[in-house]
Amino acid sequence: MTSALEHLLSVFWLRPETAIWRFLDIEAMRRFEFEGRSLDFGCGDGIFSFIRAGGRFTTEFDAFQKTERLDRFYQNVDVYDAYDESYDPLVASAPSYQISVGFDHKANLLRKAAALNFYKETVEGDGNAPLPFDDNSFGSIFSNIVYWLDNPAEIISELRRILQPGGKICLMLPNETLPQYSFYNSLYAKSKDDQWKWLELLDRGRLSDNVKQSKSDDDWRDIFSSAGLSVSYHSQHLPKMVIQAWDIGFRPMFPALMKMVAGVDPRKLPDIKAEWVSALQMFAGPLAVIGEQNDQSSAFHCYILTRK
């Protein structure tokens, strides 16, 4: 079986910055295990959790099989929010466990997730509204989307409500350093200095939307404590260098790269992709080693929380 990093680089070969980030998330959450009825809150297309669970795709598969509106990439459109019946995730080996419920607000992403046969059930809903689940109905919950929502404190209470006593939640949450590391936030968001206006194109609405949710460990702990959750594990990953590499990545070329790949002779594509992925490994490997160091200045927290 290929290593998780190598596999992620193959699946996200046109966006290697995503592969490195996802790999570091997988490493950060290594002490977390799904137990009992489980929930992936904000599962998207499910590819991240599937790979984390040890699932593997064939080398022909990538996360860009169904995209649309690439011409509107620079108007901040979610180009992955696309699906039709021909979507085929080309699973090579099944994961070592299943997740009971995948939850997201985008129907197309949930259809992609359902095609993995990894979630027993997918549920569409808005994470900003009361969740459509009973009290005490999950033994374990994972989420890397809480900071995309309007009120993280409210949603953390809501996650606690649906968790059984003694159940566990694993959350990825931004640290207060994240805005200092992102080019858009550190150079343009406050100054509105015209010379940095072009950074809006790089940001594409990502960090400008959710950076307000970046908090210190102490501030997150206050929120957990008020919600009736105790911290059983905490680490920090994604240091400045990795965030800055990710902030640019292959993002600017993405729509053009997609067109280029579509124009390649399909017989030549496997060799080109293999060479591409092995070249990426030369950089991704060392960056990943830097990125996984547990350091208080790193941009993301990983928490494992227990319901008191």
Ligand SMILES: C[S@@+](CC[C@H](N)C(=O)[O-])C[C@H]1O[C@@H](n2cnc3c(N)ncnc32)[C@H](O)[C@@H]1O
């Ligand atoms: C950065 S992606 C993470 C997806 C997946 N967990 C992964 O790691 O690939 C954020 C996800 O949050 C979902 N999301 C954002 N706002 C949401 C909301 N209000 N309710 C439910 N899902 C939401 C998006 O549709 C998207 O799938």
